[in-house]
Amino acid sequence: xxxxxxxxxxxxxxxxxxxxxxxxxxxxxxxxLIDCGEGTQVSIRMKGxxxxxxxxxxxxHYHGDHISGLPGLLLSMGNSDRTKPVNLIGPKGLxxxxxxxxxxxxxxxxxxxxxxxxxxxVHLSLNGYEIDAFKVNHNxxxxxxxxxxxxxxxxxxxxAQELNIPVIMWKKLQKGEEILLDxxxxxxxxxxxxxxxxxxxxxxxxxxxxxxxLTENAAGSDLLICEGMYGEGEDxxxxxxxxxxxxxxxxxxxxxGVQELWLTHYSPSLVHPEDFAYVAKEIFPNTHVAKDRRxxxxxxxxx
Amino acid sequence: xxxxxxxxxxxxxxxxxxxxxxxxxxxxxxxxLIDCGEGTQVSIRMKGxxxxxxxxxxxxHYHGDHISGLPGLLLSMGNSDRTKPVNLIGPKGLxxxxxxxxxxxxxxxxxxxxxxxxxxxVHLSLNGYEIDAFKVNHNxxxxxxxxxxxxxxxxxxxxAQELNIPVIMWKKLQKGEEILLDxxxxxxxxxxxxxxxxxxxxxxxxxxxxxxxLTENAAGSDLLICEGMYGEGEDxxxxxxxxxxxxxxxxxxxxxGVQELWLTHYSPSLVHPEDFAYVAKEIFPNTHVAKDRRxxxxxxxxx
Numbered sequence: 001x002x003x004x005x006x007x008x009x010x011x012x013x014x015x016x017x018x019x020x021x022x023x024x025x026x027x028x029x030x031x032x033l034i035d036c037g038e039g040t041q042v043s044i045r046m047k048g049x050x051x052x053x054x055x056x057x058x059x060x061h062y063h064g065d066h067i068s069g070l071p072g073l074l075l076s077m078g079n080s081d082r083t084k085p086v087n088l089i090g091p092k093g094l095x096x097x098x099x100x101x102x103x104x105x106x107x108x109x110x111x112x113x114x115x116x117x118x119x120x121x122v123h124l125s126l127n128g129y130e131i132d133a134f135k136v137n138h139n140x141x142x143x144x145x146x147x148x149x150x151x152x153x154x155x156x157x158x159x160a161q162e163l164n165i166p167v168i169m170w171k172k173l174q175k176g177e178e179i180l181l182d183x184x185x186x187x188x189x190x191x192x193x194x195x196x197x198x199x200x201x202x203x204x205x206x207x208x209x210x211x212x213x214l215t216e217n218a219a220g221s222d223l224l225i226c227e228g229m230y231g232e233g234e235d236x237x238x239x240x241x242x243x244x245x246x247x248x249x250x251x252x253x254x255x256x257g258v259q260e261l262w263l264t265h266y267s268p269s270l271v272h273p274e275d276f277a278y279v280a281k282e283i284f285p286n287t288h289v290a291k292d293r294r295x296x297x298x299x300x301x302x303x
Numbered sequence: 304x305x306x307x308x309x310x311x312x313x314x315x316x317x318x319x320x321x322x323x324x325x326x327x328x329x330x331x332x333x334x335x336l337i338d339c340g341e342g343t344q345v346s347i348r349m350k351g352x353x354x355x356x357x358x359x360x361x362x363x364h365y366h367g368d369h370i371s372g373l374p375g376l377l378l379s380m381g382n383s384d385r386t387k388p389v390n391l392i393g394p395k396g397l398x399x400x401x402x403x404x405x406x407x408x409x410x411x412x413x414x415x416x417x418x419x420x421x422x423x424x425v426h427l428s429l430n431g432y433e434i435d436a437f438k439v440n441h442n443x444x445x446x447x448x449x450x451x452x453x454x455x456x457x458x459x460x461x462x463a464q465e466l467n468i469p470v471i472m473w474k475k476l477q478k479g480e481e482i483l484l485d486x487x488x489x490x491x492x493x494x495x496x497x498x499x500x501x502x503x504x505x506x507x508x509x510x511x512x513x514x515x516x517l518t519e520n521a522a523g524s525d526l527l528i529c530e531g532m533y534g535e536g537e538d539x540x541x542x543x544x545x546x547x548x549x550x551x552x553x554x555x556x557x558x559x560g561v562q563e564l565w566l567t568h569y570s571p572s573l574v575h576p577e578d579f580a581y582v583a584k585e586i587f588p589n590t591h592v593a594k595d596r597r598x599x600x601x602x603x604x605x606x
Contacts, residue, residue, distance in 0.1 A: 038371075039342065068375045072341045079315065101403070101407070104400065
């Protein structure tokens with residue numbers, strides 16, 4: 001299962017009760033953040049989560065509202081006695097931006113490992129997360145992220161018994177390793193593992209206009225978290241500032257065939273985003289106009 | 304009168320309900336900040352204050368918890384259509400630190416004017432605020448600030464009438480300007496203004512050990528806002544980390560003969576600072592263990 005918490009839902013500037021947009025995923029003891037604006041670490045504390053286990057921090061782009069909370073978060077992670085390296089992931093320029101911000105966090109007890117890219121899309125495997133970053137359409141280079149948690153096939157105990165594989169060796173096969181038996185036989189995992197089962201898929205995207213790369217990458221997601229900067233009647237502003245309206249986010253969710261849509265990254269002028277929920281729900285009924293710290297536990301299908 | 308609001312009271316890291324220490328003064332249409340950690344701009348909004356009128360931002364030092372909120376605040380000030388220059392005031396290194404942080408706030412519609420110093424003390428007159436910065440004793444160069452609002456003497460209308468000064472010219476004299484009358488007489492303000500009256504004095508100091516420069520500069524303040532990193536029983540930690548206990552802050556207030564003491568900059572481990580109020584109050588009864596957004600209006604004496 002994958003714990004999902006949208007730590008903040010504001011765009012541009014943090015507001016009382018609405019921190020800047022940031023997503024925290026927790027899976028198998030390793031946490032992953034996407035974006036880290038001002039207030040991110042406060043929201044993590046409000047949830048009672050630990051900053052110690054954040055192994056990966058992804059950035060969509062480097063506008064202040066998506067990264068201003070990073071120096072403070074890194075300092076707090078240092079104060080939590082973390083010593084394991086932390087991966088920072090984002091478009092080209094990451095090292096330059098983060099090293100500049102570190103003027104106020106120069107000494108950390110852990111290493112920062114930078115993963116930068118400028119390709120249209122890139123795939124990363126980190127701590128059990130299968131991550132796809134894909135370029136979207138904002139006024140600076142910006143990426144969306146899809147995170148997959150794969151689920152292996154079911155272990156076939158009967159097949160293992162028929163092959164006379166000692167029970168003590170089963171775990172290695174379940175972990176995907178080959179084993180060499182005393183009788184000289186080499187057993188590969190496919191002999192005892194069923195076909196890969198449906199995993200979990202989540203897509204997070206902000207800031208962008210509606211764009212094909214988003215629809216394609218979000219296809220079939222269990223959850224799409226998508227910017228909705230403007231409620232209704234501000235189509236021109238959305239086009240000008242390269243953001244999306246609630247309607248455009250809902251159309252994207254529908255076209256991508258996702259299970260559920262959460263809106264985020266509201267304009268500060270959108271004081272009551274929930275007033276415009278109907279606009280999105282008309283197009284994509286399973287829309288949630290998310291508030292800070294909206295949380296869900298995505299579970300593997302019972303199979 | 305001087306509006307005083309302690310926007311945040313946390314040290315080291317922001318917590319739920321406790322943003323990083325920052326002070327906002329509002330006087331005569333011009334606001335002044337001292338320190339600007341993560342959450343400062345949220346707290347300003349919670350009070351319903353405007354970021355537009357912040358003309359001066361002073362820094363005690365450049366540890367992250369005292370400046371991490373600056374890039375976001377500057378961006379929000381830019382979004383509020385401010386075009387007037389903003390003064391940034393602090394110890395040597397200010398330009399370097401702020402320009403590095405501006406990697407995420409590169410374009411602002413107003414100029415930043417830097418005022419750096421490394422003398423033991425320095426006096427500045429800015430927007431009606433008479434500011435004294437004085438070096439204290441932390442593990443990096445750090446300054447405390449005293450802010451005086453001077454109050455001129457009372458205008459003596461009888462004297463003005465006896466000197467046959469036309470009423471229309473009184474305002475200039477009240478503003479401290481000389482006037483040349485049609486009959487050739489030059490009138491200086493001292494002819495019609497009484498002696499300067501008691502003004503308002505506020506001192507803000509964090510992070511430091513107890514130090515003579517603080518006691519001397521705080522002397523006679525209407526309000527001393529002083530760090531109290533540790534409640535009780537952590538004297539060694541206070542010495543080691545160059546901070547103060549509640550007791551030390553109270554002793555400073557007593558020795559300086561201030562009217563009132565507010566404590567701030569609590570360690571994150573000090574979950575309920577109010578539990579230790581008694582420690583300070585035994586020494587200095589008019590102590591307040593401040594919470595975020597504690598506010599007071601300091602008024603000139605009725606005279």
